[in-house]
Amino acid sequence: MNTRGHGPTIGQRRAIWAWGFLALPIAFYVGVRFYPTIEAFYASFTNWNIVGRKDFIGLGNYLRIAHDPSFWKVMGNTFAYLGLGVSISLFLSFIVAYFLDKVRIGHGVLRALYFIPHLTTAVAMAWVWRWFYQPVPVGVFNVWLVELGLAQQPFLRSTEQALPAVLAPAIWAGIGFQIVIFLAGLKAIPRSYYEAAEIDGAGPWRILFEVTMPLLRPTIVFLVVTSSIAYLRIFDYVYAMTSGQGGPLDATKPLVLKIFETAFAHFDMGYAAAQTVILFVILLAISLAQLRLLRSR
Amino acid sequence: MAARMGRMGAWLGAILGMAVAWSGAARAQAVEIEYWQYTFTQRVEAIDELIKQFQMANPGIRVKHTHVPYDDFRVKIAAAIPAGQGPDVVQLFYGWLQDYLKAGLLQPLPADAFNPAEIEKEFFPIVQQMKLDGKYYALPTAVRSLALFWNKKLFEEAGLNPQNPPRTLDELIDMAKKLTKRSPAGDLLQAGIALDMGGQDHQWLREVLIRQFGGMPYSADKKTVAYANDAGAQALTWYTDLVTKHKVSQFGFLTDAQSAFKAGKAALTIDGSFRLGAFDGQRGLEYGVAELPAHQGVKSNFASYWVNGITPKATGAKRDAAVKFLKFITTPAAMELWLAKVGELPARVSVAEKDANKNNAKYGAFIRGLAYAYATDFVNESAQRKVMIDMVDQVVLKNTAPKQAVAMAAAEEQKVLDGFFKK
Structure with missing residues (x-):
């Protein structure tokens, strides 16, 4: 131990250095994170218009949320983004990655092509898609529909189609990242497992469901969690494609846009903070569920 | 000898000390005040120029100009002033006055320097919204209003007189029909009028069309929504008919109204004077600016403005300096400079209505519109705009009857007003 009687031990010294580096x-x-978070929790119990005092109103904001139909509309939209976004993007990215894994020629080029949308600025892409959705003669999608002898669609100007129309570029951009992660997961599965399965006479479907999928589970859990968080926080595509409105008639407005509006257009900071707390609780629940799923492996 | 030198040294020291003290006193006399506005190149340049002139005329005062990105503007001011920092003179949107007063961010303008009777005589009547309990809290340099832009080339192509824009709503429909081009399959190639509820159309509908159909947007005390009636429904019907019945436009055509007009794909649009710069920058776009079309003999317009006020931070010599500066940036000369640099209209009637300004081919229509303009008493501009956007979408997308759509919108907007006034 400390035979010389003075100065810290090597272990203590290491700890001091470690904490020294961690201190910053x-x-x-x-x-920058915790203090404002705590402030936001406090603000959620107040009535605050950003220029005045914070008046404590207890659970007032949360009661208001419960009786605010526009909040529940926005919640519905948010979960529509989540459900459609996660399922469609994971399905597509798995298919692409599965076949890309089998391709040897042009593998790198293809992977890069799928990844490029992920690198593109969301707002720029959203604006390009906004033009895609224009009626004939401007919008390509409607031009194609008409060439195929189908009826034009209103897309962003329809309360039913607007949400999927906004979601499409978000999925398209997110897929590149998911494909790369799936490819890494697929590469990590030892060849010998497949060989053993083939020797045992398993067909390709059986190999897919009984070898590939179970071994990809950590990858899938990771992607489900990260993409869930991303779709729950969708904002930029909606903002750019609906001129910041989340319209028509709130059909595309997600929770984050409502929070932004409440805070920085209506300056109703307390109410915005309460909505943020609810979003935080949802995100926390998803993250905890992920931990549990990964541990129960 | 040494003693003499010492005495002389003491004298020298005393003189030097006095000189330093004097110059120190002189420096203390130079008052520095801070002016804040949001970042917008032309506005920043105009204020820089005004500060230069002001400091030349007032050597004892220095003005520090800070500009903050628009998105952070309110937040920064709200944080700075209660902490005893930030601006002495601040620019704010007229619709924020109530909030600023509640938060104690403004002090009343001294009546000896800013005589209310004089202000009312010299400024456009909309400025009276800055008066509370007989005291003025802020004054504008410039005001803005709406006008009808028309594309002269497209008028010519359609066989219309390019010098003759529509003067009434009925003329507007007739001309727009002639100016609309569709493909054989019925696709819109050129809009008779570009419509954009997210742009200026909600103001047009609220303050102009509703009044022209015999209604009023709000009650006289401004606390009650007043358009849930036949006049409101008729105004809404007239507006949505442009798309659904007359088919002279399409919502979202080329994404927004200014893009469509700029691209020469829309013959008419309604916009503010702040759009002149963007349209002037578009090569090959030949346009004219006319007053908003009248209906049933009624003319109306919507005006808005940014004002300058003095914060509680300015006391003593700083307050005097702030008053001087505020007076300076609301002089006729400052307004002329602002018109030339920023393109916003002078807030003093005498400056705006000078023949050179009133008959200007571009600004003239906006200035003439100011004479009969209303500035909406917004309590929450974005929420109230959304009510109007949704009202139109209800009719166009959901086939809701206009009468029901105005009733729904009025109920929704009333909630916004109630939320503000009961606080």
């Missing part, structure tokens, strides 16, 4: 990020996190 910790201070940063406490100041």
